[in-house]
Amino acid sequence: MQSAVSIKDLKIAYGGHTVIEKMSIDIAPQEFLVLLGPSGCGKSTLLNAIAGLQDITAGEIWISGKNVTWEEPKDRGIGMVFQSYALYPRMSVRKNLSFGLRVAGLPKAEIETRVARTAALLHLDKLLDRRPAELSGGQRQRVAIGRALVREVDVFLFDEPLSNLDAKLRNELRVEIKKLHHGLGNTMIYVTHDQVEALTLADRIAIMRDGVIQQLGSPAEIYHRPANLFVAGFIGAPAMNFVEGRIERASGSPVFVSNGLAVDLSGHSFRALTPEGPATLGFRPEHLVLDGVASGLPVIAGRVSVVEPMGADAVVWFDWAGQSLSLRIMGDVTLQPGDDMAPGLDIAKASLFGSDGSRL
Amino acid sequence: MARPHPNGPKPAQITAGRIGLYAFLFVAALFFLLPLYTMIVTSLKTMDEIRLGHIFALPEAPDFSAWVTAWSGACMGTVCVGIRIGFWNSVAITVPSVALSVFIGAVNGYALSLWRPRGASVLFGLLMAGGLIPYQIFLYPMVRAMANISLYNSLAGIILVHVIFGLPLVTLLFRNYFVSVPEELCKAARVDGAGFWRIFFEIMLPMAVPMIVVVSMLQFTGIWNDFLLGLVFAGRDNLPMTVQLNNIVNTTMGERTYNVNMAATILTAIVPLAVYFLSGRWFVRGITAGAVKG
Amino acid sequence: MHTKRKRNLSVTLALLPTWFAAVVVYIGTMFWSIRMSFTDSTLFPSSNYVGFAQYVKLFHSAKWLASLQNVLIFGVLYVSGCLVLGFLLAAALDRKIRFESAFRSIFLYPYAMSFVVTGLVWQWMLNPTLGIQASVRSLGWETFVLDWVVNRNMAIYALVLAGVWQGAGLVMVIALAGMRGIEAEQWKAARIDGIPVWRIYVSIILPQLGPALAAAGMLLAMGVIKTYDIVVAMTNGGPGNSTEVPAKFIMDNLFGRQNLGLATAGATMLVLGVVLAVAPFRYAMYLRSNRAKGAA
Numbered sequence: 001m002q003s004a005v006s007i008k009d010l011k012i013a014y015g016g017h018t019v020i021e022k023m024s025i026d027i028a029p030q031e032f033l034v035l036l037g038p039s040g041c042g043k044s045t046l047l048n049a050i051a052g053l054q055d056i057t058a059g060e061i062w063i064s065g066k067n068v069t070w071e072e073p074k075d076r077g078i079g080m081v082f083q084s085y086a087l088y089p090r091m092s093v094r095k096n097l098s099f100g101l102r103v104a105g106l107p108k109a110e111i112e113t114r115v116a117r118t119a120a121l122l123h124l125d126k127l128l129d130r131r132p133a134e135l136s137g138g139q140r141q142r143v144a145i146g147r148a149l150v151r152e153v154d155v156f157l158f159d160e161p162l163s164n165l166d167a168k169l170r171n172e173l174r175v176e177i178k179k180l181h182h183g184l185g186n187t188m189i190y191v192t193h194d195q196v197e198a199l200t201l202a203d204r205i206a207i208m209r210d211g212v213i214q215q216l217g218s219p220a221e222i223y224h225r226p227a228n229l230f231v232a233g234f235i236g237a238p239a240m241n242f243v244e245g246r247i248e249r250a251s252g253s254p255v256f257v258s259n260g261l262a263v264d265l266s267g268h269s270f271r272a273l274t275p276e277g278p279a280t281l282g283f284r285p286e287h288l289v290l291d292g293v294a295s296g297l298p299v300i301a302g303r304v305s306v307v308e309p310m311g312a313d314a315v316v317w318f319d320w321a322g323q324s325l326s327l328r329i330m331g332d333v334t335l336q337p338g339d340d341m342a343p344g345l346d347i348a349k350a351s352l353f354g355s356d357g358s359r360l
Numbered sequence: 361m362a363r364p365h366p367n368g369p370k371p372a373q374i375t376a377g378r379i380g381l382y383a384f385l386f387v388a389a390l391f392f393l394l395p396l397y398t399m400i401v402t403s404l405k406t407m408d409e410i411r412l413g414h415i416f417a418l419p420e421a422p423d424f425s426a427w428v429t430a431w432s433g434a435c436m437g438t439v440c441v442g443i444r445i446g447f448w449n450s451v452a453i454t455v456p457s458v459a460l461s462v463f464i465g466a467v468n469g470y471a472l473s474l475w476r477p478r479g480a481s482v483l484f485g486l487l488m489a490g491g492l493i494p495y496q497i498f499l500y501p502m503v504r505a506m507a508n509i510s511l512y513n514s515l516a517g518i519i520l521v522h523v524i525f526g527l528p529l530v531t532l533l534f535r536n537y538f539v540s541v542p543e544e545l546c547k548a549a550r551v552d553g554a555g556f557w558r559i560f561f562e563i564m565l566p567m568a569v570p571m572i573v574v575v576s577m578l579q580f581t582g583i584w585n586d587f588l589l590g591l592v593f594a595g596r597d598n599l600p601m602t603v604q605l606n607n608i609v610n611t612t613m614g615e616r617t618y619n620v621n622m623a624a625t626i627l628t629a630i631v632p633l634a635v636y637f638l639s640g641r642w643f644v645r646g647i648t649a650g651a652v653k654g
Numbered sequence: 655m656h657t658k659r660k661r662n663l664s665v666t667l668a669l670l671p672t673w674f675a676a677v678v679v680y681i682g683t684m685f686w687s688i689r690m691s692f693t694d695s696t697l698f699p700s701s702n703y704v705g706f707a708q709y710v711k712l713f714h715s716a717k718w719l720a721s722l723q724n725v726l727i728f729g730v731l732y733v734s735g736c737l738v739l740g741f742l743l744a745a746a747l748d749r750k751i752r753f754e755s756a757f758r759s760i761f762l763y764p765y766a767m768s769f770v771v772t773g774l775v776w777q778w779m780l781n782p783t784l785g786i787q788a789s790v791r792s793l794g795w796e797t798f799v800l801d802w803v804v805n806r807n808m809a810i811y812a813l814v815l816a817g818v819w820q821g822a823g824l825v826m827v828i829a830l831a832g833m834r835g836i837e838a839e840q841w842k843a844a845r846i847d848g849i850p851v852w853r854i855y856v857s858i859i860l861p862q863l864g865p866a867l868a869a870a871g872m873l874l875a876m877g878v879i880k881t882y883d884i885v886v887a888m889t890n891g892g893p894g895n896s897t898e899v900p901a902k903f904i905m906d907n908l909f910g911r912q913n914l915g916l917a918t919a920g921a922t923m924l925v926l927g928v929v930l931a932v933a934p935f936r937y938a939m940y941l942r943s944n945r946a947k948g949a950a
Contacts, residue, residue, distance in 0.1 A: 053547045074553030086544035090566035099562075100552030147548070159544075377851075385746050388739075389760045392819065395775040396763075402778065413788030415779065467668050477665040483676060490680035492928055494880050496904040497921040500690070500914065501683035504699075524675045531672070556664035585768030587883040592909070602770045606887050609774050618778060629771045636766035637759070644758075647765070647824060648831050 002065050004029040004187035005050060005155055010059035012045055012211075019045045020211040022059075027189065029154075032181050034198040035191045037208035038234070043191045046208075047157050050189065051080050064154050074104070076155075079148025083160040085140045087132040093119075093143050094128040097150050118146045121180075138169045145177070149184075158190040162197065174200060195235050199223065207231050224349070229357040232282050238315055240351075241325045243281045247352070247360075256281050256352070259321040263298045267348045270360055279360065283350040285315055285328035292344025300325065301342040304335050316341070403427060403623035410618050426619035430627060434620050436607040443624045446604030450584055450631075452515060453600055457522035458579045461530050462572060464523065469534025470564050474546045475556065484535065491528025498525075499592055506593065513595025521593045522583050529582075530575055533646075537571045538564070570642075577639050578646035581632040601628045684925070687918045695914035708919035718920065721898040727810055728817070728899070729878035735818040736874055737867060740825025745855050747826070748833045758830070762823035769820070773887025776816035777803055806896040809889050813897055816888060821877070825870045832866040833859060872935055879927055900924055 005027040012020040019042045027033050035043040048054035050061060052073035060069045068076045087096050094115060101111045119125045122142045132140055141161060148156050158177075162170045178201055181188055192198055198205050199219045207214045207222065207230075215227035226232035232240045245258025253266040256279065263281070292299035302320035314333045317326050318341055327343050335341065352360040394416075402410065403426050404419040432442035468487075472480045502521065503512060511517035541564070549559045565572075590600035599607075605628045609621045636643050694704045712718050743761050747754055764772065779785050782801040790798040802812035836859060844854045882901040889897040900920060907917035 048547070051547070051551060053550060072553075073547075073551045078551065080548065080551045082544040082548055084542045084544050086542060086548040088545065088549070088563050088567075090563070099549070099554070103553040103558065144548075147552070151552075381746055381749055381751070384742070385751065385757055388743060388746075389757060392760050392764065392823075395772075395779060395819065398779055399775055410784060413784050413792055415785050415789045417789075464671060468672050471665050471668050475665045477662060477669065483669065483673060486676040486680060487672070490676060492876060492932055493680070493684065494901065494921065494924045494928060496901055496908075497687045497918075497925050498679065498683045499905075500908055500918065501686040502679070505683070524679050527672060527675055556668065581766055585770075587768065587770050587886070588905075602768050602883070605774070606770050610887070610890065618781075618784065621774065622778065625771050625774050629767045632766045632768070633763060636763055640759070643766070644762070644827055648828055 002029070003027055003062070004031065004064060005189065006060075006062040007046075007050070008060040008062070010046070010049065010061065011057045012042070012049055012054065013057045018211065020049075023211070023213060025206065025213065025216065027187060029187055030185045032188045032190065032201055032203045034202035034205045035189065035208060036195065036198040036205050036234075037193065039193060041208040042211035043208050044159055045211075047159055047189060047191045050076075050155075051078055051157050052076050074100070077153045078155045078157055079151045079153050080157040081141075081144045081148050081159065081161045083163050085132070085144040085164070087140055087143055087147075089132055092129050092131055093124060093135070096132070096143055097124075097128075097146050100147070100151055114150045114152065118150045121149065122146045137165050138173060141165065141173060142176075145180070149180075153186075155187045155189065158188065158192075160192055161190075162192070162194070170197075177201065195237070199235075207234060209234075225359070226282075226351060227359050229280060229282070229353050232351055232353070236284055238285055238326045238328075240282045240284050243323075243325075245279060245281060247276050247279045249276055261298070261300060261321075263345065263347055265347065265352070268350065268352065269348075270352070275354065275360060278355045280353045280357075281350060282353060283345055285326040287346050287349045288325075288327040288343040289346060290327070290329055290341070290343055292342050295344045297344025297346060299342045299344055301340070304337050304339045304341055306337060307333055307335055309333060318343075399622045399626050403430075403619055403626055405619055407615075407617060407619060423619075426617070427623040427627075429617070429620045430608075430623035434608045434617075434624055436604060437611055443601060443604055443608065443627055446599060446601035447627065449594070449598050449604075450601040453518055453522065453590070453594065453598065454580060454583045457519045457526065457583050458576055460519065461523045461526035461579055462576050465527060465530025465575065466534045466565065466568060466572065467560065468527070468531040469536075469538045470560055471556075472531070473535050473538040474541065474543065474564075484531070487528045487531055491532070495525065495588060503592065512593065513598075515594075515598050518590060518594040518598060518600075521589050522586070525589065526579055526583070530579060533575050533578075534568070534571065537568060541567070573639075574642050574646040577635055577643050581635055581643075584632050688922050688925075690914055691918040691922045693915055695918075697912040697914070699914060704915070708915040709923075712916060712919045712923070715916075717895050717898055718900070718903055720895040721900045721903045724810055724895075724897060725878060725881060725899045728813055728881065729875065731811070731814040732817040732821070732878060733871055733874045735814060736821040736825050737871055739818060739822040740870070741829050741860075741863075741867070743822065743826040744829035744833060745859075747830055749851075758826070761826050764820045765823045767820065769883035770887040772816050772820045773884040773889075776812065776819070777888045780812055803889055804893060806893045809893060809896045813884060813888060816884060820884075821874055824873070825867070828866050828870045829863055832863040836862055868935065872932075875931055876928070879924060879931070900927075 003026040007023060007025045010020055010023045011018070023046070035046060037043050045054055049056050050063075052068065052071060056069070060067060062068065063076050063078065066077075073080075088099060091099065097115045097118060098111050101114065106114075115128075116125075119128055122145060124139075124142060124146055127135060127139060127143070132143070135143065141164075144161070161177075162173055165173065174197060177188075177190075181201075190197075190201060199222075202219055204216060205219055205222050206216045209230055215222055215231045217225075217227075222231060223235055226235065226240075229242070233242070243258050243261070245256055245261070247265065248255050248257050253264060254276075256263040256265055258281070288300070289295045289297060292301075300320055302318035302325065304316060304318050305324065306317040308315045308317070309332070313328055313330050315326050315328050316333060316335055317324055319325075354360050398415060401417070401419055402415070404422040404424070405426075406423050409420060430442060431444050433440055434442045471477065472484055506512040506517050506521070511520060545563065546559060549563055554562065584600075585602060586600065587602045587606070590598075591603050594600060594603070605624050608624055609616075690699055691708055692703050692705060693700050694702050694707070747757060751757065780787075780800060780803045782788070782804055785800070787798060787800040790800070802808040802815070840858060841854070844858060849857075880901055881899050882905065885891060885897055885899050885902055891898045891902055901924070904917045904920040904924065907913040907920065
């Protein structure tokens with residue numbers, strides 16, 4: 001099947017500094033792709049390049065089967081939503097929505113129908129004659145989304161659209177964007193540094209660092225089978241626990257050894273042949289079971305240092321071999337700081353990384 | 361009961377420091393107002409009254425004849441047509457100069473900060489350096505160049521000179537303004553298909569109205585108050601009011617008519633003063649923006 | 655590539671007039687003038703190069719030397735006078751004063767007036783036969799002397815007085831804006847520490863206003879080098895050479911005495927003066943911005 005957006009060997013450099021190095025990525029029609037990464041990883045630069053707002057150094061960009069590498073933004077068949085909303089301050093909501101259509105010289109009647117349709121879809125009907133300054137943050141961002149929608153294009157680009165909103169509005173609009181995607185079925189490329197947004201919205205997530213995609217996969221893949229230490233540490237809150245040690249093959253089955261801990265790895269599904277040597281064991285707080293002895297799992301015993309109740313669940317921090325590890329339990333906790341505990345590790349869910357940081 | 365039981369709001373106290381503060385402010389205000397007061401009372405006196413040497417005394421009977429003379433009969437050398445010629449010359453010079461320089465400055469600021477073309481920082485650096493350099497180094501070659509294109513001693517010539525020498529400050533102010541405009545606004549408009557000029561006229565210019573007012577005010581007072589450029593480039597038929605005023609006051613033969621001189625001085629100052637008092641905070645914003653960021 | 659070129663074309667066209675002004679007018683005329691200063695041009699430009707002869711002549715001219723000395727005295731007193739008076743006025747207005755905006759308007763209005771007007775008003779007030787001197791004498795103080803504009807030892811101070819009257823308001827506005835920008839919490843902290851108000855202004859506020867005051871001082875100093883109108887209006891350089899200034903010397907030689915070579919030599923020295931005045935300031939700003947970048 002033809003890709004909606006296709007990036008081929010893209011390179012972006014300015015001022016002697018390479019932002020994106022030889023990147024290729026294919027985005028399927030109707031896919032919701034999230035570009036996720038820390039600030040400065042090149043995700044916004046990539047989005048701007050797709051939009052045609054950023055000059056590229058090498059490579060090609062294809063949208064809907066057309067090579068648009070040299071096209072102006074308006075000719076690429078895209079709509080874009082910005083973090084600061086970027087609404088035209090001296091124009092009413094109606095004018096903001098119709099500006100692009102007016103520039104394109106569409107017939108008046110057509111403009112009116114499209115604006116009305118979009119306004120209805122986003123519940124902006126009553127706000128059409130207001131100025132941006134007279135709108136709340138959430139309303140402004142809905143207008144900004146509307147401005148992309150009226151263009152009736154195949155691909156929508158979102159550049160951290162929810163970052164300027166408070167937590168409650170952010171959740172509401174996130175749901176609204178997801179509904180919109182289901183209803184319209186457009187291709188959406190969405191840049192964010194918020195992993196919750198990424199995990200909840202995306203069909204696929206591309207995790208970027210220093211201009212390189214670290215992993216491209218479904219939210220479940222990224223969360224459960226991170227491709228390397230960076231991805232493992234970037235996704236999840238609290239962060240994944242890491243224990244450094246060695247993989248040894250004492251008597252047939254591989255064993256992870258560290259500070260008196262010995263974990264049988266026969267239940268772990270390795271990517272390739274089991275290697276030996278230094279390795280890092282990574283496990284999420286919920287991969288630990290409170291009572292390790294009773295469940296028959298390898299035990300990582302320690303002493304409770306802090307308990308953080310969060311309502312539905314709680315995170316318990318405990319000290320083991322001079323480092324602080326976390327464990328998530330559902331419901332209420334009775335543990336107090338200073339208590340001894342012996343949680344068990346579900347090795348089937350854990351991850352192992354080699355000395356180069358990539359998944360074993 | 362030496363001291364009442366502290367309860368409720370603390371009673372206000374008048375301290376020595378407070379009195380000193382107000383005394384300082386009143387003395388300062390007196391110093392700043394005295395010249396204005398002197399100008400006004402002198403212009404309303406007759407020469408006989410002025411000869412008494414009571415410069416601060418109020419006029420016995422306000423006499424406006426000096427104002428009439430200043431406006432329509434004061435002499436520069438042998439020509440006695442009053443300062444009104446200069447007034448209209450100044451209007452004819454200032455209005456188009458302000459409009460043109462503000463427009464070009466706005467385009468510059470917008471292009472330099474939001475489009476950043478090749479060489480933008482070089483151009484900006486050149487402009488800023490040009491704004492610092494004393495006019496004296498430009499004057500003579502400018503005169504010759506203007507003469508070569510037949511603009512020397514003409515209205516169009518002096519307007520052109522004002523526009524050129526106004527560019528550094530105006531560009532600086534607009535650049536600083538447009539730098540604070542989110543770049544995304546420009547990007548959004550480009551996605552909507554608008555080009556350089558369309559974005560400028562439909563989005564940026566309506567947005568920048570407050571800045572346009574501030575800069576226009578600043579340019580207006582600056583050009584109205586100019587003496588040097590008007591003296592050199594305007595030519596005899598277009599001399600601005602400041603130059604005419606100086607000619608009236610400092611080249612009189614015989615006894616100086618101080619009442620007429622002061623009336624002419626007030627007339628010259630009145631336009632920028634009106635701009636200042638009517639615009640209030642805008643003017644203040646203009647000079648602080650120009651100063652702090654220069 | 656076609657559309658991209660078109661987009662850049664609009665920007666280039668829009669900036670073309672400014673490029674022209676910058677390159678041809680600013681740079682071109684400046685180099686023309688500097689070149690003239692090495693010729694023996696008088697009424698008309700000549701291309702007979704005489705090396706530094708005009709500069710030698712310039713620095714043997716009593717008038718030029720007097721004008722340099724005058725502008726130095728005037729500049730130091732005028733800039734420091736404006737800074738001190740402006741800062742004091744701002745500090746006073748900052749003390750939650752009644753009629754603050756009225757006071758502010760009074761202190762600033764002279765700045766809206768031209769140097770010509772300023773010069774003429776003060777010339778009149780300081781007129782020894784009919785001005786302040788006569789007025790005070792008629793009150794009974796027969797020996798009172800205020801003859802600055804006609805006294806060659808004092809005329810330069812008359813210019814300073816008029817200049818400070820005109821320019822102090824600018825410093826006040828800038829300083830006041832700076833004071834209003836200082837966080838209220840610093841005031842609260844200082845009050846809890848029991849620091850006297852004057853001490854807060856000297857030790858806490860003044861250092862924070864440093865950059866703003868430096869910029870204001872810079873602006874005034876630029877004005878000093880260009881000083882021309884106020885001198886022409888108030889004293890026309892006299893009595894004698896006591897208020898001659900370089901800008902006026904150049905103008906007289908350019909258009910009055912038809913001494914092009916000497917005038918352009920003087921103008922070149924003026925530009926050199928600006929460079930010398932600005933360079934340390936710019937260098938300090940450059941260092942500061944680099945340090946800020948390093949810290950970030």
